Amino acid sequence: MQSHIEKTMDSAAVTDRQLExxxxxxxxxxxxxxxxxxxLILCDNQIDRDGERFPRASLEVLAKLFLGKTGIFDHSPVSLNQSARIFDTQVEELPGQVEGEPCCQLRAWAYMVRTDKNKDLILEIDAGIKKEVSVGCAVAKITCSICGADWKKEPCSHQKGVRYGDKVCHHRLEEPTDAYEWSFVAVPAQKNAGVTKQACRPMDLEKLWQSRETISLTPQELRELESRYKALEEKAKAGEQYISRLRGEVVKLLAITRPEISPALAGEIAERLEPSQLDELQKSLSRAAAGKFPPAPQLCPMSCAEDGERENPFVI
Ligand SMILES: [Zn+2]
Structure with a gap:
């Protein structure tokens, strides 16, 4: 499995379409x-070291799922200036065949906003210092290449890597349902670039939570979990800020449209509503407020003064 930043472009090469x-x-x-x-190359359709592969159809779905996903560098906490976002993806065909379909890989294009803080990082990527990309995703089906059994429902007796007749068993990762945040891991210089596997191995959290035994995670899985946790934390924070703003807005609008409701009661109403209800109430109150205070008509002092019909704009 090759997951890595493959080549870089300078800003001069950013096309109009990419910018759009x-x-x-x-x-x-x-x-x-x-x-x-x-x-960067996110993943391909080769059989990986775990005896698993993404058929091309899965890569096509992943291409859509990875759009808009952010990646973080070397474990750094999710922050704007140390993250990149995928804005375009494409499944590329390569020479050769694998399991009856052309070899292909999923390429993504990502952007970073240039800041003083990420200058060195950009130089590093620009200089071609290879970084591996660790990606994670979830799939609905894991099927046996020999008999087609879905291991998520009912495992069969075939073992990955074992030959049955003229075929070696592997598992097909099918019907991707989600792609997660990705991360860059610096590759030590002496290491052969791209050798360490950082595959799109689906991490089944559901199974993890249900596990009653002590579980052990590989450093890679731990990183994935950490990156997902941090991304969720960021999202939760942003969500809380949004809801708090919405509450403030509703209280303000209630004061305008329903002055008979005390600020304390308005605050309590806003506090008790679910985000979706808040959103609905905010919209309806905004409309009510707009009806109460329609935008003032454009005044034309010259002509109005001549007609002697100039009204006091402050009288409603
Ligand atoms: Zn089987």
Missing amino acids: QINRYTRRALQKEEVFVFS
């Missing part, structure tokens, strides 16, 4: 010179 794709994920439209774009 990038700006779908940004809060404000970025300029070419503000972004750094590079491409």
Whole structure:
């Protein structure tokens, strides 16, 4: 399995189309010179060291699932200036065949917003210092290549790596359901680039939670878990901020549209509502407030003054 940053491009090579794709994920439209774009190989359809492979159909689904996913560098906490986001993906065909289909790999294009803090990191990527990419995803089916049994439902007796007749058994990772945050891991210089496997091994959290025994995780799995946890934490924080703003907005709008409701009661109402209810109430109150205070018409002092019909704009 080859998962790595493959080649880099300088900002001059950022195309208009790429910038347009990038700006779908940004809060404000970025300029070419503000972004750094590079491409990376996320996974391929070869049988990996665990005796598993993604058929091409899975890569096609993963291509969509990885869009918009962020990656972090070398374990650093998720933060804007140390993360990259995938904005484009493509399944590329390579020479050769594997299990009756053309060899192919999933390439992704990611961008980083250039800042003072990530200058060195960008230089490093630009210089071609190879970093491995560790990615994780979940699949709905893990099927046996010999009999087609779905190991998620009912395992068969075939063993991965064992020959049955003229075929060696492997497992096909099918129907991906989710792709997770990815991370970069620096490869020590003396190591043969791209040899260490950082595969798209699905980590079945459900199974993990249900496990009653002591479990051990590989460093790679631990990293994946950590990266997922941190990403969730970030999302939770952002969610809380949003809800708190929404509550404030609802209290304010209640004061405008329903002055008879005391601020204390308004606060309590906002506090008790679910986020979706808050959202609905905020929208409806906004409409009510807009009806109560329609936008003031554009005044034309000259003509109105001539007609002698100028009204006091402060009288509603
Ligand atoms: Zn089987």
